[in-house]
Amino acid sequence: MKNYLLYDFIQVAGGAERVTLTLAEAFPDFQTLVSRSYPDAQPLLDASSAQVQELRGGWSVCLPRIWESMWCFRFRAGRLHDAHTVLYSGFYAPLAVYQQRSGRRFYYCHTIPRFAYDLYDSTLAGFPWWLRPFYAIFVRWFRKQYEAAIGRMDRIFVNSENVRARLQRYIGLDAEVVYPPVATQHFRFLADEGYYLSTARLVPNKRVDVIVRAFLQMPERSLVVLSGGPELERLKAIAGVAPNIRFTGWQADDALRRWVGNARCVIYLPVDEDFGMSPVEAMAAGKPVIGVAEGGLLETVVPAETGLLLNPPPSIEALIDAVEEMEISVGPTLSELCRRRAVLFSEKQFIQSMKKHLR
Template sequence: MNTPVIHPEKMVVVHDYFGIRGGGERVALSLASNFDATLMFGYRTSETFDADMFSADIRDLGLPSMFQKPGLRAAALAMRFRSSRREVRQYPTRIFSGVSAPFAAPKAGSGRNIYYCHTPPRFLYDQKDHFARVVRGSPARTYALERFRKAYEAAFGRMDVVVANSQTVRERIQTFLGRDAVVVYPPCDTHAYKWLGQDPFYLSTARLSPLKRVDRIVDAFIRMPDKHLVVASQGDDFEMLKRRAADAPNITFLGWVGEERLRILIGKAIATLYVPVDEDFGISPVESMAAGKPVIGVAEGGLRETIVPGETGLLLNPAFDVNQLVEAVEAMTPGRALTMRSACEARSILFSESRFITGMNAAVGK
């Protein structure tokens, strides 16, 4: 394949992949749109954003589906990005987003490498023990992870500028990689979310995986048959959680829903629930606040930077149990949620797309 001829002012945004509708994916789309950049990524699936949200200038590396599985994906993507390094070098300014995308970074001095770090890979650093228990790694896998860590740190070392998506992630970068970073919070399209009233339900939009702790939310509503929970997401735990709530007619699982329906659900909910383990940033609470809806969250990770306890939501102790979650839901009555509407809407403006682009302009040096 011939290396494309690049305009000398053209920029490229390199993101791992588009497999879900998450905060990292929104960051990459926003950067590509606002900087009129080429968007390069490993692959895209039908579960992610609609095609019309992507610019015409995309570069899909087409990672085969057999390599898109957890456990294989990061290494396979790293190899695919590494092989694209020569192509990426044709762009004078490169922004990398994700865990494997930085492997595409050319050596320092050949342009500008900017890393928007959502977090140092959790399976290598702060959540290493959790992932080791899940996969029950063999000596060969341990060796492979160590090689991946060294290659990741080498790619990290080729970055001219490192941007963290939260103070939480900045501290992880300092702890695990020994380098400082500037904080630029991810963008929320605050104009897209509106308060649409209060229908009688609470909403969870977190991906269904163990570290998101949606199982505790489900267990809490099993104990509250008079309150309705809507779960608008999917993930590895989807079928398990549906079975868990099989006898609870007050819990509805929708799977992934389109952007328009998601915004309507947020706009009509009483409040949202989001209780992950030490979240990097968490765009869902900001989207909730943009719609004037308070958040029942947890006092760790990025949620400490977005939610104001007692004003825009309630924050549980990191060691919370299901009983405490039940108490929080019962305390967040429709009336109390309504009193927080104005504060929520005002708070969300701090994480608007315009502020994000201003911060990234400074980081890029424009």
């Protein structure tokens, strides 16, 4: 039987890329197809036993990343013609559904393309005025393509109740929740070295600037920013020469687990996060989470049991208060509650659910 697993592209060591490789390892009889794999994701690919095939080729390699991905799945996925089962994910891979003439069609939705729906206005405002009409035309066209493609699926799965509600609100489709796999088995409590950890990508909607500004007012507390992104230099400028704030850049998986395992607490304050793997990784290591009461964190962090959730939008003052409260809360009991909670979102649970649906 011809079975396929499709995802847009392997760009970085991100959550969706990890889900794709977990599925590829759990279903070795599925061929995994992406438009392209990028150098920043090579360490992730090297650590996986999954075999990932690229669709790129010909003149389309000259296209920008998104356009290349759309072209590859729309016109270079002819091998799907007689497929038995195809599991689509991402924004652009579903366009390959038009190549599939028979068999079952499943879609695992990490999130809807937010740039075209709930974040459309803010994304549009980020373009120069003369580019905005072209962007608006592209989004109207892309919405039609995306909605028509996922409308052809037999079943749709989403990674959280948050994304399920978003899909219903903007597209009018319902779905089944299958929480994504978190490699909880790799995270351990190692020690409490007293520092607070931020693992979010350095982009505006992760609100890492709030965290940095808060720790500028807490020189007695240490912050480690364990990530990179386009906001890195701006955040470094905000931190200045503060000796209690350290930027490490992106870390390999082993180093990430050591940093989490030795932290006192993980702080994660994104805007309406789809699901959020970082809080679950923290809890798997017995570390509490200071988060925000919106998005996927409402489904993973239990206030007063596995961490604290701040009212959105989180203020600097509220974060400072939460850190001081955490200082007197950490201990063996809190760590054990965190570990128990994290097990509910393990790779084992995810694979069992997906095998039940796909088999």
